[in-house]
Amino acid sequence: MSLLRSPAGRAGRRSGDRGHTPPARRDPPAPLPATARTGPVGWAHDLLLGMRFAAGGGREGWIRTALTAVGVALGVAVLLLGTSVPTLMDSWHGREKARENLGQLHPPAPADDTILYASTNTVFHGEQIRGRLIRPDGAHPPVPPGIDRLPGPGRMMVSPALKELLDAPGSALLRARLDYEVAGVIRAEGLRGPAELTYYAGSATLNSPRAYRIDHFGKEYEPRPMQAPTVLLVVMTCVALLMPVMVFLGTSVRYGNERRERRLAALRLVGADVPTTRRIASGEALFGSLLGLAGGAGLFLGGRQFASVVTLWDVNVFPADIAPSPLAAALIAVLVPAVSVVVTLFAQRGITVEPLGVVRHRPPVRRRLWWRVLLPLVGALLLVPMSAEQAWTDTPLNTLRLTAGSVLLLFGVTALLPWLVDAVVGRLRGGPVPWQLATRRLQLNSGSATRAVSGITVALAGAIAIQMLLTGMKTGYADAYAQSARERPDAGIMGSVDSWQQAERALTALRATPGVTDVRGTVDASFGELGHARPDDRFGSLAIGSCAELRKLAALPSCRDGDVFRTGFDAKGKNFTPGMAIDLNPQFMADLPASPRPWKIPPDIPTARLLSPGFGPGNHSYDLLATPSAIDLARFDHPFMDLEVNYDHADPDTVERIRNSAARVDPTMYEHSEVDNPHDAQISGVRDGLFFGSVVVLLLIGAGLVISTVEQLHERRRLLSALDAIGTRRATLGWSVLWQTAIPVALGLGLALGCGLALGSLLLAMIDSAVMVDWAVVVGMTGVGGVVILFVTALSLPPLWRMMRPEGLRTE
């Protein structure tokens, strides 16, 4: 029975005899009563003892604890951030829902508590600005969250970010566009995020066709589902960031294992049994992980303060939004320390700490390939069919398949690496002495090196795959924009209209804008076949414009004001023939009653062939063309002007001036073609962030490698001194350290490249993009791997030189 578990009986006997001891003789002190601790109490005692050892481990012990804590802290911070995403999105969407109501299905009648409300969204230098124009019908209008009362006509309430932008020196054109007096600032509850650019402006002239009448703010709506590439990117980013963190978490709690085992041998010598020593070892790891847990919480709380400056996929939130659910936080708080204990116990399954040292009773096992291949194989089997499908669709099952497939593929890399290192180094023979020392060392025990490197491998593989996906997305967007630029006008502007004269005024204003080279515009409206209660697909479209404007759309035989033309465009099987009665106010939805406004297509109208018939950008699908006098615009339900503007791109402010001209005509007009490609900067930002994250992970893993290398050197202090004594050059051992790091890292990099390229290709196939490799990123990542090797070697050399001193030979 060990001293730590000595029976209480002997102590009791001794204390009972104490009264009979002769006073002249000094008895040895009676042993302290000891009670065998079992169960949870025993566990707690041993873990606490281990924690005390870790805390009292001196400078080196603290360095190891600190590194474990840093690794765990990083993991915890990422986990907390990951589990905050649902809360974050709920808060974000919640504020959006609470403040919005762009139209009610059954608009209320004008009343004391109703308002006219219109969107005046605009863009300034690529920044989206949300604008709302408000005109109260009475004295008690609804007020959106974030402001106490509605701004009066000519005044506006602005978000802090917009106020800052308006006050900036380069914002003169924006100030001209939003020509309202700033009456106040919108509070946080009325904003989606701190960086949001938004305003509410008061109007005295806003009228019905341009605005919705509402009696409350807050609208039930489902947020738009993300686009497939974005979902892929989000899922992959989570997987690629969390996987190395998990691997690192597992690795970091094993730092200092060998030193710890030696210390535990001393405990065995004084009577601790094997399970006790294992629990004490777990207690040491637990100490580091608890510190890491606290550090991670601090890192998370500190890091989220920077949330306001980060905008990803248009999502920008307040620091307070980034909060994990209490259940998730509790799970992290419990599971992370538990993982550290389990991992440490697991790491010790093959060794026994004996009183005179550590016995590794498991002979070097031959690593089996079959189950290691099985993991990435199953992952690939899940992903390949998805990449072969026509187009990736965002369904829960697909997301699950994608996540599971990616995790298995990446985890498979970590499982394959030890086998690969064993298989490769096992075949290495000969070579110079440093090479031989390194390869032999790896042949003997490659476990600790591959454990650390597997973190690098999984981080790199994930990063390469994501970088490929981003490159594909970026190229796809760039191609789409290039295509769009070829086919579309430079800018398209739409807006409600009451009369053709109003459209003409807009055309004139745009043509007068400096830098504009060409403007085309018509008033467009829809009509249906008369007599159909629910016309479904039987809508027609009509363009109203001057002969000059209509000639830009179609080849007109001749044209005078009052003429109507049929185009003969019949792509949907519609057959609006001359003389046919049509409805200018068709019923678009079953529960939206509309009173018919019949109009007869004049008989004997000529046919005008559309110049670009068809659907999509740059094409037109009008059924009828009409000159302004031919039809009364007021008879249509929602006629709108469709203006297309081409301009000289040399001056970046031209587009801003065009927007100003449009806003002066009617602030509710909006662009329907995107001039700026926001994806470029967004994707570049994500790529830069990802690259930075990968570098940080790699350097952190590099720090772990340094620790394990220095520990290994420390263990071999006497041998190193002996090697120095027999004349071994420092360079020889320095090179052996470099090779010892370089071989597993190089193999890990190779595996990461293979897996990353394969996963990236599958992901690109899922978004129907051509497989393209961003070699700059691959070279950059490989370069970082090389830097890690040099970093580890360079930091290992000073201790190596120190341990080669002859003091190591002294036995006394």
Next chain:
Amino acid sequence: MTPPGSLLEARTLHKSYGPTPALDGADFTIHPGEVVAVMGPSGSGKSTLLHCLAGIIRPDSGTVRYGEHNLTTMNDARRSALRRSDFGFVFQFGQLVPELTCVENVALPLRLAGAKRAAAEARSLEWMERLEVAEIGAKRPGEVSGGQGQRIAVARALAGAPRVIFADEPTGALDSLNGERVMALLTEAARDTNAAVVLVTHEARVAAYSDREIVVRDGVAREMAGTV
């Protein structure tokens, strides 16, 4: 230059570790083919003397001459080169590289001196045969007994055809039978190659294999009465 006939000579060596003197004016001389036992109690400075003689450490003062070389003025690289080419070492615990096989361990000094692998290992096997450990050449040090390991260490010390072998408590970790066997093989091989052996020990039975005994006490080396 060493005195005529002597191979390695030290004069008035002083070496302190912090405030503690390890050598306090120690003298030492050894001739080719001679086996000199350096004896003394623990902490007397025997190992420090051996390290100074081998050029592993530099004394604070005094000189160590080996042939034409003054080890006390040579830089670290040249002393390392000399240790590779002219000296051999046997340590108490063998200090074999655990990941190399026994034959690779024996070949290590030769390879460090620039020999090709095959030639170095062939030469090593010859020594291993002579020391009766050829059959364990492919094993790693962790897989052989203490006595075998120490014989591998002796083979490593001899493989480079050194002119001086420094043996620091070479039998300290062995039982008496294995210790005797190692000592017999070491001294016999040294005599055959005319190599001098500086043998640090505190065991009289080990010192008995020497031609001459020197006692180090309080950092001063004295010739034992009655030895040659």
